[in-house]
Amino acid sequence: MTALTSRLASLRLPGLGGGRSQRGAYLYLVPAFAVMGVVTIYPLLFQVWMSFTNMAPVNLNMRTGIAPDYVGLDNYTNIISSQLAIPNYNFLRLIVYNIFWAVSNVSIHLVLGVGIALLLNVKGLKFRRVYRALYILPVVIPPIIVATVWRNMFDRDDGAVNLLLAGIGGFVGISPEIFETDWLRQVAAPVGWLLPSWEGGPNLSLPLAFYAMLITNTWLGWPLNSVVATGALQSVPKELYEAAEMDGATPWAKFRHVTLAYLRPAMLPYAIYGFVITFNLFSLAYWMSGGGPEGRTELLVTQAYALANVQRLYGVAAAFAVIMFFILLGITLVTNRLTKATQSYNL
Amino acid sequence: MTAVAKEPLYDTIRPVAKTAKRRRHDEPTLLRQVLLQVLCLVVLATVLFPIIWVFSVSLDPLNRSRPEGLSLIPSGATFESYEQVLQQPTNNPISFLNLLLNSLKVSLGTALISVMIGVFAAYAFSRLRFRGRAPLMLVILAVLMLPTVATLVPLFVLLNSIQVDLPLLGQFNLRQSLIGVGLAIVSGLLPFAIWNMKGYLDTIPRDLEEAAFVDGADIHQTFLRIILPLSMPALAVTAFLGFIAGWTEFYFTSTFLSGTVENHTLALALNSMRGNFASTPWSAFSAFAILVAVPPAIVYLFAQRWITSGLAIGAVKG
Numbered sequence: 001m002t003a004l005t006s007r008l009a010s011l012r013l014p015g016l017g018g019g020r021s022q023r024g025a026y027l028y029l030v031p032a033f034a035v036m037g038v039v040t041i042y043p044l045l046f047q048v049w050m051s052f053t054n055m056a057p058v059n060l061n062m063r064t065g066i067a068p069d070y071v072g073l074d075n076y077t078n079i080i081s082s083q084l085a086i087p088n089y090n091f092l093r094l095i096v097y098n099i100f101w102a103v104s105n106v107s108i109h110l111v112l113g114v115g116i117a118l119l120l121n122v123k124g125l126k127f128r129r130v131y132r133a134l135y136i137l138p139v140v141i142p143p144i145i146v147a148t149v150w151r152n153m154f155d156r157d158d159g160a161v162n163l164l165l166a167g168i169g170g171f172v173g174i175s176p177e178i179f180e181t182d183w184l185r186q187v188a189a190p191v192g193w194l195l196p197s198w199e200g201g202p203n204l205s206l207p208l209a210f211y212a213m214l215i216t217n218t219w220l221g222w223p224l225n226s227v228v229a230t231g232a233l234q235s236v237p238k239e240l241y242e243a244a245e246m247d248g249a250t251p252w253a254k255f256r257h258v259t260l261a262y263l264r265p266a267m268l269p270y271a272i273y274g275f276v277i278t279f280n281l282f283s284l285a286y287w288m289s290g291g292g293p294e295g296r297t298e299l300l301v302t303q304a305y306a307l308a309n310v311q312r313l314y315g316v317a318a319a320f321a322v323i324m325f326f327i328l329l330g331i332t333l334v335t336n337r338l339t340k341a342t343q344s345y346n347l
Numbered sequence: 348m349t350a351v352a353k354e355p356l357y358d359t360i361r362p363v364a365k366t367a368k369r370r371r372h373d374e375p376t377l378l379r380q381v382l383l384q385v386l387c388l389v390v391l392a393t394v395l396f397p398i399i400w401v402f403s404v405s406l407d408p409l410n411r412s413r414p415e416g417l418s419l420i421p422s423g424a425t426f427e428s429y430e431q432v433l434q435q436p437t438n439n440p441i442s443f444l445n446l447l448l449n450s451l452k453v454s455l456g457t458a459l460i461s462v463m464i465g466v467f468a469a470y471a472f473s474r475l476r477f478r479g480r481a482p483l484m485l486v487i488l489a490v491l492m493l494p495t496v497a498t499l500v501p502l503f504v505l506l507n508s509i510q511v512d513l514p515l516l517g518q519f520n521l522r523q524s525l526i527g528v529g530l531a532i533v534s535g536l537l538p539f540a541i542w543n544m545k546g547y548l549d550t551i552p553r554d555l556e557e558a559a560f561v562d563g564a565d566i567h568q569t570f571l572r573i574i575l576p577l578s579m580p581a582l583a584v585t586a587f588l589g590f591i592a593g594w595t596e597f598y599f600t601s602t603f604l605s606g607t608v609e610n611h612t613l614a615l616a617l618n619s620m621r622g623n624f625a626s627t628p629w630s631a632f633s634a635f636a637i638l639v640a641v642p643p644a645i646v647y648l649f650a651q652r653w654i655t656s657g658l659a660i661g662a663v664k665g
Contacts, residue, residue: 024566025477032468032541033483039534040490043501050501062510116390122383124375131387133648135394140647142595144614145636148621149401152629160400219393280494282598287621304496309602314500321497328492 051075051319057312068315075319086311088295089303093202095327098299100195101210102279105217106271112218113225114263120226121233136227138220147287150216154183154288161212183212187293209289209297216284225270232266233259272335279331300324405429405633428634436635437616439608443638450612452525453600454593457532458586465540466582470570472541473548474556490538495598502531503602523607531599536589543588547581548574587650591643613639 052075053068078084082091116135120128138146153160157180166179189205197204236259244254282301285291291298291306304324307317375383399419406424433443471477472484506522513519521527555577556569564572595614604610611619617639620632 021477022475022566025471025475028467028471028475028570029477029483031464032537035464035533036490036537039502039530040498040538041486043498043505043534044490044493046505047498047501050504055504060504060507062508119383119386119390122375124380125383125387126380127384127387131391134391136648137394137398137644140644141398141640142591142614142643144595144597144617145401145640146397148617148632149397149636152404152627152632153397153400158629160396219397223394276492282494282496287618301494301496304494305499305598308496308500308503314504317500321493321500324497325493328494329489332492 047318047321050315051322053315055314055318057314059314071315075316076323079316079320079323084313084316086306088291088298090202090295093204093296094298094300094303096195096202096204097296098279101281101297101299102275105214105221105278106274108214108218109221109225109274110267110271112222114229114267116222117226117229117233118259120230132230136223139223143283144287146216146220147283150212150219150284151184151288154212156180156182156185159183181208184209184289185293203294203296205296207293207296209293213284213288213297216288217278217281221274221278225267225274228266228270229263232263235266236262268338272338275335276328276331279328300327401633401636404629405637407630428630429638432631432635432638436631437619439611439616439619441608441611441616445609446611446613446616449525449610450594450614453529453532453596453612454590457529457536457593458589460529461533461536461540461589462544462582462586465537465585466544466575466578468541469544469548470574472545474569474574475566487538487541490535491542493535495535498531498534499598499602502534502599506531506603522603523610525610528596528599528603528610531603532593532596536592539592540585540589543585544578544581547584548578551577584650587646591647594639594643 050068052070052072054071054075055068058064059066059068080091082089119125120131152158156162161183162179162181166176169179170176186208189207190211191206195204195206240258241254244258249257279299280301281299282305285297285299285302286305289297291302300320301324304317304320307313307320311317403419403421405428406426407421408423408425408427436443436446472480503522506527507520509521509527511519521530551574555573559569559573596612597614597618600612600615601618604612604615617632617635620635621627
């Protein structure tokens, strides 16, 4: 029986390699692709056409019906050479800051996530399940609420952060007036050297708002990393530790050669997932800092939103979206090559 | 990513009890246990601090301009902020109940439609052999890679071009309606639902189908009798993730519905309550935020085990 079914399986079920289509297979695709054709694929192609025009709100009036003008590649060249008539717009800064934002966040998430997973994995720890259940709480709160609540916490006058700092300062006798930092709007950067600047280049110094959002996103981001790391830790065979002990391995050597070796394959795809999520993280940049001060915490997604919603330059916004597509495609290809994660996509 | 991230996630919780019992003999010393507990409690404090803060601010009396300090229950604590937001959350003439209904229509409608349409395609991609399978899956992955904001402009323009003069209701603009917003959400949610459900279907063992094939069943019968019943939990999780996406949707609702206050959703009202720094009514805002956050959070916590794995598999959509 087993032999028969496995032979049948090889004949009929899997196998992506060419051959005739199964009868009726396309019937299952028709509903989804009919809907996606209208609301997803056609709009995306339409967007490419729009990106070569100067479409603006005036072209949307159905009564007058003025068609937009063809402008060739103007939108693309203006975006890339930072020639848009938008305050504080600089394409190079957007890209550099956006990548730095994602990399810095994900590194912190990984270290904290793995560290806390190790803490929760210690033998005989009491209340382990309580901690695991409560640590996941940041993930279950909608992003708009996370962002607005943390913005309130970083508020200069009413914020919990300044109140907390003043409370701690009060213990050691520092007068509370010192703790009136305007976290999200202070223009001057606390340190200047985290991102390199050069003559004639964009202002890449990181304002306090960056650190405020880094703290917020750390709060938000490590728990899921910890869940993934916990799962991976439980898959490490105990025998390996015993074998390492017999060989006289130090605790550090055990951690490096056994624990980390098992964590890496599970954490790497998740780190890439986290990178893409953080790269496109609209909520904090929009609701906490509003991209400010001076547009220095603007991300590609918030800039794209502003182009469509504030400036209403629809043609430029369309070109911007096309450029974003290629940036994300590049990131996907690079990260895929790094991990060969595509092998498990099961295409 | 599917295969790697999923397996460990499934058994994050269950094995704990088992291993704890087995290890009774080598428990840490009391001092070590205390140190570990202190460390865990410090982490817990940082996790809970913002949540306790927003709860505490929501209890502040409305006439207080700023919190008096850090306290779990502020002096003069009251539920009047909750009463106020339930009656009239924003300056716009729309009640909490209508905001809630609009949010439910958008999020339930888009989630159910995406799952119902998507499950057929997920089955085809997971189990069937047909020409163009790989390129079509790539189309779905390419769309998933795009953040929602990248489809905002063409959908705005295209939906706006559908305007009809209705005899009694007057001018109808698809873009400004909840249906238009729903279509825009489905444009991103449907590919996500297909991909997410395909990930689950891939993990269902094929033995049952093979047995059915031996008995002469065709692909339609195996789908209806075997795959569909087995994938119900996956459909529920995908629908829930879609529901959350609709519940907190901001790109389309904020761009499309600017002129039609009667169609606003809870998330939009929350955004407009935020105002600017000086004028935000923080206690009313906090009360409203809690009312919006609590329902999905409760479901999330109960279904956590399945949902976190679903998130790890699918939710690259930002």
